[in-house]
Amino acid sequence: MHTYGAIRYYQFGNPADVLQLVYRRIPKPDAGEVLVRMTARPINPSDLIPIRGAYSHRIPLPSIPGYEGVGIIEAIGPSVDPSLLGKRVLPLRSEGTWQERLIASAELVIPVPNDLNDEIASQLYINPVTAWVICTEALRLYPGDFMVVNAGGSSIGRIFAQLSVILGYRLIAITRSSSHTQELLSLGASHVIDTSKPNMPSVREAVLTITEGRGAAAAIDSVGGAEGEELAYSTCTGGTLISIGLLSGIPVHWGEVSRASQTAVQLFWLRNWVREASVGKWHETFGQLIDWVQQNRLRLSGISQRYELAQVKQAVFAAETPARQGKVLLVDACNLTKQ
The missing domain is CATH 3.40.50.720 (NAD(P)-binding Rossmann-like Domain)
Structure with a gap:
């Protein structure tokens, strides 16, 4: 059985205490869906605040954290353009990104230009x-x-x-x-x-x-x-x-x-904006932001540290260290050598 790792929490509390690494069966994408192998995800305050229970009224448990990240499409469902296979994308508006693979809507993934590395692309949302x-x-x-x-x-x-x-x-x-x-x-x-x-x-x-x-x-x-x-x-x-x-x-x-x-x-x-934005508006917004990043008119945070998913507790601690400069990333093991 083919499985992949995912970070989950079954109760609200201090992230370092409640986050767990679990293994799930790799799913097959349905019509209009793609399977994305995640390569990088930044840790933001907006990822950690819900884990502590600030929005417990609207977050079902168990839950997988992570709102943004970048990955590579490795499988497509029926009716999906085959040219998407192997493309690097932002798989947003889907299940939490703190996992090795996730299913996303093919029409909502944001293609990432080759000249934007994972560190920058993962922060675009x-x-x-x-x-x-x-x-x-x-x-x-x-x-x-x-x-x-x-x-x-x-x-x-x-x-x-x-x-x-x-x-x-x-x-x-x-x-x-x-x-x-x-x-x-x-x-x-x-x-x-x-x-x-x-x-x-x-x-x-x-x-x-x-x-x-x-x-x-x-x-x-x-x-x-x-x-x-x-x-x-x-x-x-x-x-x-x-x-x-x-x-x-x-x-x-x-x-x-x-x-x-x-x-x-x-x-x-x-x-609320995401819920109301049309597919066209969604892609137009990212297109504008990506243009500015490519033109160096918009620069995003540098990276201070990288951790594997299995090191999530250390990663969370590092992300909440006051003196930290730059983002903390959860990455594939092979990307740890890029520090």
Whole structure:
């Protein structure tokens, strides 16, 4: 019997405690499906937060984590174009990617150009698509508008900085370390507020100073808690705050904050956009992002460490190490030699 390895969790909790390596029988793709052999998957906060139970109401157990990754099509189902065999693709909108093989819809896989390596290709979904959709569809920022983001040194923070150059808005990035300042400025941020500096004014005061008292037109909160609340008070009257994450693990009572700050608060869930996007829109979005990556107008995170699936506990620990620089990848054993 031919089997493959997959990471599963049967209960919610600390990822290093609840993740298990199991073996499953290799499936055959049905009509319109392809079987993809995975080669690389990044570990994102959005992969780990659900494992801890933050969205337990909508995640059935047992579950396989992983929202993005890249692989090679090694089998096709009936009615699928044979030319797809052997193609490198992003097998998205399917079962979790933290497994050696998975079944995906043939019409939804995203072909990967030869000049994009697995390290870059595997990161093309969660952060780039989220940032692009927020800027162009949710906010519709005008050139010259100020947008402020916290967790500015994160992967998505760096993407917002680069999109500011492409789209023309002005980015104020908030960080908790001076180590990110020069990189963010070089990527396109107009200003960086380093809250670790002694005697720093509040974020609100700093943003008002930069914007000559007006406040930012928009804010992006990835943190929640007190930092998320403070961000709402940094926008102009009638401004918009979009919540995209909860890195602090502390939820915000956004209704109360919205009324007090006179800021319109929106919760952004990429899955909602994905559910409504047509197949054409899906491919068009990735086509645009891939073009910018190929033109070097959009640079994604470097890789700090690589682990096999069987080393998932070590990989998760490494991914959550505060001093880490770059992404942690779960890869095939043969790819470990590329460090």
